[in-house]
Amino acid sequence: MSQRIPAVEIPSRELKHNAHDALQDRQLRGNMRKAMDSLMAKRLASMPDDFEREHLREMGNHVRARALSQLPDLLERLETNLTRNGVKVHWAETVDEANAIVLSIIRAHEARQVIKGKSMVSEEMDMNHVLEAEGIEALESDMGEYIIQLDHEKPTHIIMPAIHKNAKQVASLFHDKLGEAYTEDVDQLIQTGRRVLRQKFFEADIGVSGVNFAVAETGTLLLVENEGNGRMSTTVPPVHIAVTGIEKVVENLRDVVPLLSLLTRSALGQGITTYVNMISGPRKSDELDGPREVHLVLLDNGRSQAFADGELRQTLNCIRCGACMNHCPVYTRIGGQAYGTVYPGPIGKIISPHLMGLENTPDHPSASSLCGACGEVCPVKIPIPALLRRLREENVKSPDDPHKVMRGQGSKYSASERLLWKGWRLLNTSPLAYRAFGLLATRLRGLTPNQLGPWTQHHSAPKPAARSLHELAREHLEGK
Amino acid sequence: MSAKANILAKLRNSLAGTQPIADDYDVALVTEPWRYPAGERISRLRQLMEAVHTETHLTTTTDWPALVERLLAVRQLPSLLIAPGTPHGAQLAAHFAGRPGLPVLKAYDRPVEEWKAELFDDTPASLTGTLGAIAATGSLILWPDRHEPRLMSLVPPVHFALLKASQIRDNLYEVMQEQRWAAGMPTNALLVSGPSKTADIEQVLAYGAHGPKDLIVLILEDA
Amino acid sequence: MSDLFYDAAPNATRVAPPLPTPRQYPAHKPANVYLFGTCVLDLFFPEAGMDAIRLLEREGIRVHFPQAQSCCGQPAYTSGYTDEAREVARAQLALFEQDWPLVVPSGSCAGMVRHHYAELFKDEPETLARARALAERTFELAEFLLYICKVEFQDQGAPTRIALHTSCSARREMNTHLHGRALLAQLTGVERVDHDHESECCGFGGTFSVRMPDISGAMVADKTRALRESGAAQVISADCGCLLNINGAFEKQNAALRGQHLASFLWQRTGGGR
Numbered sequence: 001m002s003q004r005i006p007a008v009e010i011p012s013r014e015l016k017h018n019a020h021d022a023l024q025d026r027q028l029r030g031n032m033r034k035a036m037d038s039l040m041a042k043r044l045a046s047m048p049d050d051f052e053r054e055h056l057r058e059m060g061n062h063v064r065a066r067a068l069s070q071l072p073d074l075l076e077r078l079e080t081n082l083t084r085n086g087v088k089v090h091w092a093e094t095v096d097e098a099n100a101i102v103l104s105i106i107r108a109h110e111a112r113q114v115i116k117g118k119s120m121v122s123e124e125m126d127m128n129h130v131l132e133a134e135g136i137e138a139l140e141s142d143m144g145e146y147i148i149q150l151d152h153e154k155p156t157h158i159i160m161p162a163i164h165k166n167a168k169q170v171a172s173l174f175h176d177k178l179g180e181a182y183t184e185d186v187d188q189l190i191q192t193g194r195r196v197l198r199q200k201f202f203e204a205d206i207g208v209s210g211v212n213f214a215v216a217e218t219g220t221l222l223l224v225e226n227e228g229n230g231r232m233s234t235t236v237p238p239v240h241i242a243v244t245g246i247e248k249v250v251e252n253l254r255d256v257v258p259l260l261s262l263l264t265r266s267a268l269g270q271g272i273t274t275y276v277n278m279i280s281g282p283r284k285s286d287e288l289d290g291p292r293e294v295h296l297v298l299l300d301n302g303r304s305q306a307f308a309d310g311e312l313r314q315t316l317n318c319i320r321c322g323a324c325m326n327h328c329p330v331y332t333r334i335g336g337q338a339y340g341t342v343y344p345g346p347i348g349k350i351i352s353p354h355l356m357g358l359e360n361t362p363d364h365p366s367a368s369s370l371c372g373a374c375g376e377v378c379p380v381k382i383p384i385p386a387l388l389r390r391l392r393e394e395n396v397k398s399p400d401d402p403h404k405v406m407r408g409q410g411s412k413y414s415a416s417e418r419l420l421w422k423g424w425r426l427l428n429t430s431p432l433a434y435r436a437f438g439l440l441a442t443r444l445r446g447l448t449p450n451q452l453g454p455w456t457q458h459h460s461a462p463k464p465a466a467r468s469l470h471e472l473a474r475e476h477l478e479g480k
Numbered sequence: 481m482s483a484k485a486n487i488l489a490k491l492r493n494s495l496a497g498t499q500p501i502a503d504d505y506d507v508a509l510v511t512e513p514w515r516y517p518a519g520e521r522i523s524r525l526r527q528l529m530e531a532v533h534t535e536t537h538l539t540t541t542t543d544w545p546a547l548v549e550r551l552l553a554v555r556q557l558p559s560l561l562i563a564p565g566t567p568h569g570a571q572l573a574a575h576f577a578g579r580p581g582l583p584v585l586k587a588y589d590r591p592v593e594e595w596k597a598e599l600f601d602d603t604p605a606s607l608t609g610t611l612g613a614i615a616a617t618g619s620l621i622l623w624p625d626r627h628e629p630r631l632m633s634l635v636p637p638v639h640f641a642l643l644k645a646s647q648i649r650d651n652l653y654e655v656m657q658e659q660r661w662a663a664g665m666p667t668n669a670l671l672v673s674g675p676s677k678t679a680d681i682e683q684v685l686a687y688g689a690h691g692p693k694d695l696i697v698l699i700l701e702d703a
Numbered sequence: 704m705s706d707l708f709y710d711a712a713p714n715a716t717r718v719a720p721p722l723p724t725p726r727q728y729p730a731h732k733p734a735n736v737y738l739f740g741t742c743v744l745d746l747f748f749p750e751a752g753m754d755a756i757r758l759l760e761r762e763g764i765r766v767h768f769p770q771a772q773s774c775c776g777q778p779a780y781t782s783g784y785t786d787e788a789r790e791v792a793r794a795q796l797a798l799f800e801q802d803w804p805l806v807v808p809s810g811s812c813a814g815m816v817r818h819h820y821a822e823l824f825k826d827e828p829e830t831l832a833r834a835r836a837l838a839e840r841t842f843e844l845a846e847f848l849l850y851i852c853k854v855e856f857q858d859q860g861a862p863t864r865i866a867l868h869t870s871c872s873a874r875r876e877m878n879t880h881l882h883g884r885a886l887l888a889q890l891t892g893v894e895r896v897d898h899d900h901e902s903e904c905c906g907f908g909g910t911f912s913v914r915m916p917d918i919s920g921a922m923v924a925d926k927t928r929a930l931r932e933s934g935a936a937q938v939i940s941a942d943c944g945c946l947l948n949i950n951g952a953f954e955k956q957n958a959a960l961r962g963q964h965l966a967s968f969l970w971q972r973t974g975g976g977r
Binding site: 016019020023029329330333334363365366367368369370371372373375376385389390391392393394395396418421422424425427428429431434435438441442453454455456457458459460461462463464465467468469470471472473474476477 | 738740742744745746747748749750752753756766767768770771773774776778779780781782783784785787790791793794871872875876902903904906907908909910911912913914915916917918919920921922923924925947948951952954955
Binding site for chain 2: 031035038039052055056059062063065069072073085091092093097144147160161165167170186187191193194197198201202217218219220228231232235251252253254257258260261271272273274275276277278279282283284286287289290300304307308
């Protein structure tokens with residue numbers, strides 16, 4: 001069973017390099033800072049009550065953990081109820097399998113045009129390119145996704161895919177690619193998108209969407225959105241294919257209540273989105289519209305690997321709100337594309353290694369100061385910093401470590417670095433050695449080199465004090 | 481083995497020896513912060529919906545057809561899509577009947593395939609009922625059905641929605657329980673909290689993304 | 704607005720710790736405490752450690768400084784070298800056997816002992832019990848002065864303006880921003896000014912600063928700019944890693960501004976000499 005790595009994800013190996021480039025892009029940094037500041041402020045304004053917010057996060061964590069604690073049963077229950085409602089359920093272990101399922105549905109309908117609502121799982125599958133390679137048009141209809149698809153880019157944010165662009169950049173893009181008169185007026189730009197995409201909704205043979213929550217109890221797929229493209233994609237075309245990760249299931253319909261409130265407020269500071277679309281089946285025989293077929297593709301793609309470890313399983317609590325990115329000082333500075341992964345930011349750093357293997361994301365766990373902003377705002381209380389630390393541990397494991405936790409573990413193993421840390425351990429567990437080191441460092445402070453590799457790019461070289469606290473304290477405390 | 485069997489086997493193996501976490505759902509937490517005195521529900525709903533560019537009007541069970549007539553005239557809308565099989569569709573049809581010069585009432589009475597182009601290109605407005613509304617979030621509840629199909633509240637650029645004041649509830653949890661959603665969901669159920677919008681370009685809010693550009697809620701105070 | 708919020712500046716991320724049950728503090732000052740100097744302070748800010756000792760002694764407390772102490776283990780722990788971190792932690796654990804409070808003049812190190820030692824020894828029941836007991840009596844210096852010594856400082860310095868930077872992990876694990884602010888507020892001649900994005904990370908993050916120098920460098924550039932533009936004459940922090948980072952960047956930029964450890968600032972403002 002080979003895991004397919006979509007070509008677009010290869011740059012993930014180049015996180016450091018990409019980050020270096022992104023940091024030089026003043027436009028990008030300005031756009032990102034402005035956007036993230038605004039999103040942080042909106043979130044907080046929508047959750048002003050400490051008690052309500054913190055207890056609801058606790059509840060969100062609990063609802064997700066409860067679902068995961070019975071995941072296989074809930075998936076089967078979901079399938080049973082969706083099937084009863086007339087929805088066809090498909091299972092895929094890999095993105096290749098998922099794409100094959102989607103292609104087979106498309107072929108069965110001899111479809112040529114696919115319109116897509118926003119779906120991060122379809123990005124995981126690289127579905128657009130797979131379909132295009134088969135001569136099938138796959139068009140994104142979320143305004144942000146549409147913009148970046150026009151510009152042949154990848155989403156920079158899971159909620160706001162084009163957040164790195166400003167209106168001027170979109171204006172030029174629409175002018176160049178669509179032949180529209182140049183305007184920076186956002187209303188006009190959106191009306192252009194509306195006009196172009198309405199025609200596509202009208203023509204499309206198949207609509208593809210993601211899923212925000214799949215309710216096992218009722219066999220219901222929830223889609224949360226503001227634009228109406230999700231409703232269009234799932235209502236106008238004669239066939240609707242929903243793709244989602246196996247972790248998206250919740251037990252009961254009422255479980256959606258806290259999660260929905262957390263999702264919209266954490267993501268955009270909205271009490272609710274314009275549309276909450278609850279789909280429980282295809283058009284009934286006496287109904288006048290709606291798709292005649294609804295399919296759900298349940299994708300694993302590495303999730304069962306995260307699931308296998310009790311600590312790493314918490315990664316799958318995620319409801320994809322993006323709050324961790326909005327609050328991340330690293331993401332704010334380098335933007336989403338530098339990560340080279342479908343999911344950027346803190347959640348991307350903990351989920352991507354499962355989807356793609358640590359060998360393809362070797363620098364991701366390290367690209368964090370562990371400041372903890374992400375964990376603090378996560379609506380389902382994923383301990384992101386703790387999981388990053390854990391992934392670092394997996395990353396530096398010896399390749400022959402018998403305890404297999406994840407694909408690509410030990411990708412950052414380096415005998416010399418391990419030796420360095422062993423030396424550090426010896427130094428810090430042997431008082432004599434530590435004292436000798438302290439003496440050496442302080443007495444030879446004049447010899448501290450002025451160039452200390454990466455540190456001195458942005459700092460002057462640190463100079464040890466003339467005498468260590470050990471010495472000063474001993475003198476001071478002796479005889480007391 | 482099938483993908484399904486493989487996935488389930490892996491998940492079950494990972495859970496071996498564990499028990500599901502008990503359900504300690506905190507009803508108070510999702511209801512208590514979202515309760516309003518009966519007299520404030522309408523004003524809260526209007527306030528929240530108007531904050532996202534919804535137009536709201538207070539009217540009555542007898543007066544609303546005349547209000548719709550006026551609003552159509554103000555907006556110079558040439559036609560209105562209605563659901564003829566619903567009581568409100570019938571009431572509006574009766575109000576318009578035999579009065580030439582008024583906007584045309586179109587009936588959504590056949591499968592969409594038979595008139596899709598007209599729906600997309602020549603249907604500027606629609607009128608639907610609602611199942612109620614939620615004061616906490618300023619949301620209308622719609623359960624489209626064979627009489628009032630899904631696309632009515634989606635494709636026409638202007639959407640009129642009728643709401644009985646007595647059907648406004650405090651919060652989503654309460655609605656789910658009272659209307660017993662878990663016992664049977666329709667093929668499609670919706671919460672609609674304003675006209676469609678997007679902030680995907682530089683976080684500037686723009687209305688009329690893919691769904692209606694205008695949402696006009698007529699609140700029937702006596703119903 | 705609740706004081707849980709860290710609402711220091713326009714654009715600041717406001718930070719609320721996850722509803723902990725507030726920590727219960729002993730009603731009386733102890734006669735003895737341990738001081739855990741920690742490695743960065745030991746070599747780079749030893750005077751701050753001495754000032755911490757002096758502040759504690761002025762409260763009538765006898766300070767014990769086991770000479771065999773070294774590092775809390777954090778650098779290896781956050782780098783994923785858990786085994787190495789565990790052995791270093793184990794060595795420290797053995798040094799603080801008396802039932803005296805452990806006072807740590809560096810927030811993130813205090814957080815390491817208080818919140819992560821238990822994780823390191825989760826598979827060793829006996830050591831775990833000792834780690835938990837130590838965590839229970841571990842206090843960050845400012846916290847200890849404020850809630851256990853219940854200090855009431857008499858400011859004797861000239862009027863000045865300062866900015867406070869708190870380590871992110873220390874703030875989130877130990878509420879150091881509240882403690883630092885409360886102590887500084889006792890100094891009548893000291894005006895604490897906010898700086899832009901005050902609660903944002905300075906970019907240190909231990910080995911992060913050398914593994915990802917570009918990103919870390921961009922972060923410290925923004926942090927030092929905000930501090931320079933704040934109008935503060937001095938930067939105060941109770942976290943040595945951050946101080947090393949911020950001061951190193953100031954120096955590289957040839958900026959006049961410098962960061963000083965909270966303990967030294969408090970000692971100097973309240974009559975202590977050098």
